[in-house]
């Protein structure tokens with residue numbers, strides 16, 4: 092009984108200290124004027140991952156990926172949250188900004204974590220290798236509505252410039268995510284109200300993904316959402332049925348069109 096009590100105290104202390112070590116924000120050892128410092132959106136994403144930690148641990152992801160890693164704050168927090176080497180997961184992060192790649196490597200190293208960090212546009216050059224194999228993908232994209240010309244510029248502007256409705260980069264990332272996510276893949280995406288999160292969910296629904304807003308947070312400047320997407324068989328069947336109906340509608344309209352074409356040709360022929 093005494094042993095049980097000691098064990099219970101020990102377990103509670105371990106669980107509590109584990110919670111503290113993961114919940115405490117990680118420190119950045121390095122920064123760069125052209126690299127996005129962790130901000131409300133980064134904290135919202137990590138808090139959403141923490142809130143989903145039990146599911147993530149049960150999920151046993153083999154490959155975790157971050158698109159647009161910036162300072163490395165999110166990918167490092169994810170690795171710590173999953174238990175570094177214990178999880179056996181492989182981490183990969185990309186950023187279009189070369190300075191972000193360097194800062195991310197330093198952040199990971201300072202926390203005893205390892206990831207492959209690639210300087211590329213979204214996941215360019217990695218699609219074939221990672222096709223259908225990413226189990227967890229995290230993205231805090233450039234989502235601020237800006238003039239279209241500001242999108243894709245190098246340097247710090249690439250951290251926030253999202254073009255019309257802040258959707259330019261998001262709309263490029265989603266089809267890539269669809270290609271890379273495994274059958275059990277989960278995508279965590281940060282969005283703003285201006286990005287129309289509901290429309291994003293409907294768009295992904297057509298590809299067979301169910302979704303849920305797992306965190307909503309209003310700051311002085313913005314209203315943030317973290318959406319979790321996952322492949323869902325029912326949603327896929329529903330999407331295919333809708334496509335079937337859409338296809339039927341198209342065929343009917345082709346038939347009507349063909350009928351009228353022939354009909355008009357007959358008139359045309361008789362006129363001559």
Ligand SMILES: C[S@@+](CC[C@H](N)C(=O)[O-])C[C@H]1O[C@@H](n2cnc3c(N)ncnc32)[C@H](O)[C@@H]1O
Nearest residue numbers: 129133159160161186187188212213231249250
């Ligand atoms: C809002 S910041 C988020 C940074 C970091 N993930 C965080 O949460 O603190 C967006 C990041 O995406 C990167 N980025 C923008 N466009 C990108 C693209 N086409 N491909 C890869 N990374 C991109 C930016 O350089 C920036 O580091």
